[in-house]
Amino acid sequence: MGAYIPHSAKDVEEMLAVIGVSNLDALYADIDDELKCAAPDLPPGMSESEVRRKMKELAAKNRVYPTVMRGAGAYRHYIPEIVDNVVSRPSFLTAYTPYQAEMSQGVLQAIFEYQTYMARITGMEVANASMYSGATAAAEAVMQLVRPGGKLLTSDGIRPDTMEVLKTYLSSKNIDIVVLKTENGVLEPETLQNALTSDISAVYVEQPAYFGGILDLQGIGAVVKAIGAKYIVGGNPLAYALLPSPGEAGADVAVGDAQPFGIPLSLGGAYVGYYATKKSLVRKMPGRIVGRTSDSTGRRAFALTLQPREQHIKRERALSNICSNQALQALRVAVYLAATGASGLEKVARSCYLNAHYAAERFERAGMKRAYPGEFFNEFVTYTPGKSAAIEEALGNEGILSGLRLDEDRMLWCFTELNTIDEIERAAGAAEEAI
């Protein structure tokens, strides 16, 4: 029970004497005694070795699947060892927000580089220092671009998590959400064209769609632009290694989770949301931003900039209440991208595509037909009437986390570079038996 208090009894005595009080409790003279509580009803403090044992026990009660074929917003990819190595450096790990620029150039430059990476991948001009998650980044984007009383148009093809978070946030801003129905989650430009009315202020789509299908981002963009609405594109940034980026499609804002870039599954958090936009909309971009400048001797220097948009200056008139970023997760993303480079990232994206398509074909032969036609990236839905639970169970027995049960008939599968042909064969075999 060290509790990380560094003082000896003698230290405490000397310090109390300097202050001029007789004991620790006397420091709380301003608080009425009847308000004070007894020591909390918690177990006694543990030594480090006991904490270690307890945490190991808890971790062991979770099931770690050697093989994962589930995504739906959380993706298992290979994380180069250097990523963990860099983020465990105490000067990064235990630093505060870089308000004191001179002694925080390392953190500031790392964020500046992260901003550059995300801007390049999304094809946008600028990116911020990161957001809590893709879902909250989407909600923030809509709040910036749609005035209270306005309308957002989206489709049922976005992640249910994003939809729920949008509903929560937008209801307090009096912004209506119009949800277009789609056959397979893939919003077609024609469908959008027929539904777009002049009272729609912004359109939000996700690439790929929740069911894995690939959207015609450029086609959609042209339709959105034609009525002068803002175009917000969410999505998995890994897909942009193969697909046209939001910037190529004319997006005004690109958001999403950068978790596929070096962040472990970790039960869904902490992840990191990215937010990228056009230079003309930078003052409508919430969150922290690092800018490049110089010091008085002309040396390159970095500093937090455009701070008057933020809560600590503008208070109730701020763009957003956000007052942090997910800096350490953004650092993971930057290190991941620095290590893989463009060629490595393309290889990962390509492997995801290939493994997923191999699996789709193999599954089809095993009696698991794809539920929806159309091109996909690394996720797809199978249709096996009444068999979802049985398939999940059968694969579970093989140490495979199956696709996600959407209902009793449909499952959403995800394949990454970590899935081997052998795993796919075993999964197909086990599923075939279960059907």
Added chain:
Amino acid sequence: MKLIFEYAPSKANDYIPASGAEGKISVPDFGKEIKLELPELAEVVVARHYAALSRMAFGVDDGAYPLGSCTMKYNPKINEYAASLEGFTDIHPAERAKDLGGAMELMYGLGEALKEITGMDGVTLSPAAGAHGEYTALRIIDAYHRSRGEQRKKILVPDSAHGTNPASAAIAGFEVVNVPSDSDHGVDIEALKRLADSDTAALMLTNPTTLGLFEKNISVIANIVHGAGGLMYYDGANLNAVMGVVRPGDMGFDAVHLNLHKTFSAPHGGGGPGAGPVGVKAFLKDFLPYPVVGRRGEEYVFERPEKSIGKVNAFYGNFSVLIRAYAYILSLGKEGIPLSAKTAVLNANYLKALISAEYPSAPGLCMHEFVASMENLKRETGVTASDIAKAMIDKGIHPPTIYFPLTVHEAMMFEPTETETKETLDYIAGSLKEIYAVALKDPEAFKKFPLTTPVGRPDEVAAAKDMRLTADM
């Protein structure tokens, strides 16, 4: 120091094998026209780049960090070990509950401990940060009033509050009404009486206040707000002063957010990720965002409260941060929680006593932090709080929070935390006295500080005007 984009191209390491499906399936052309422009670098280049950047960063492990309002306590290494366990890092958020027994037990246990420490009856671990927690709690408060057929539009916020309080209230759809401070920097009771009315949804309050003083009138304040039908919201930013000593629930608060990255030792990571759980009294439990972890017999379950405000984030919150906070609470336990608070208050008062002649703050005892005003020094010498801060950097000390709270001129807000040794506190005090002496003798010298950092003061005007926010291609 080069940017990662400025090294000569080298060959990136191979991290994955080619797909076994290569050659069996072809990847179509998706019409991507703009190729990815990311540098190709050998791993050694990447490793050295980030090693160099980390030497230009300053964490709690690098030196004293008396940054007011931020609770920069030591981040125990065992927490990092716990968070790195495969059983935590490699679990998918969409696994079935039966596969997640340990994670759910941890989240449930953490929630129970936080309820006990705050005197609350229900908790959500979803919010990713303090401001996110504020937003969540305000939506709960709004939903509660609406469930009673009331639409209360106003949130009362003291003028000394953190900027996130009014910003969160505005984002949550409320109108912000500022409550002035009285001469003791507490809430002006007469003004509060005038402002609290049938349109008041809640009062947001930090206690100890941002001045580092315990709000003595807290019971009176709670009565006024409750009397008007409003709720009391506790901003947990300063809980480190009082955890295990006095509970927000007993002070009359109905909802509270905590900062696990402050009070519960999760590292700040250069600005996140944190976690901002929200605790509520029983009558607000039904409004919590989903999912919450419940317990039925020996089983843990994910639940959706009956009148839930919905989701505030994907999945279950910043789980990797929750692990660290739980490990910390296990370490401290029953005795360690109040002892940490008391030691934090001891350290703040000790430092305050040592420097009060040169760095004047409110007389009397403080809580875990205190605010000095450098107004007199500025008037006499022209040396500002910011100048002192820059001089502290050269002493290897992270400066305190400056220019906050807004109600104190030339404010310097010191929060040493409980984990600093007496030796370190003595060093901080000695350094501050030296700096003060220089200010009196040679105020011009401050224009050049800091001298020991890789760069001098950045030109913030140019940064804001030029808006160079990404590296050139």
Added chain:
Amino acid sequence: MAKFYSKTHEWALIDGNVAAIGISEYAAKELGDVVYVELPETGQTVAAGGELTEVESVKAASPIYSPVAGKIIEVNAALEDAPETLSSDPENTFICKIEMSAAPEGLMTEAEYLASLK
């Protein structure tokens, strides 16, 4: 032409029924280096004392209030690229011009304004 000042440190240079609006030397000093001026939109109408626009310095965003009521007929687009002129030459840099819908009220002459600063 006559120049008048408001209590909130804006000036109005009045020529017939058109007023050019700017900020005073004193306001410019208080603001510090202006890095961005959010220009109002032409065609927009404002009330006297109503918020016209906002200017940003590095550490603050400050509202600019209209000393007169009327319709905005011209904005100083040069401020988009050179916001710093609002700091370096505030008394000769207008933000916008307003076609007044009512005679100005409650404004001070330069002498009165300078006296009010003391």
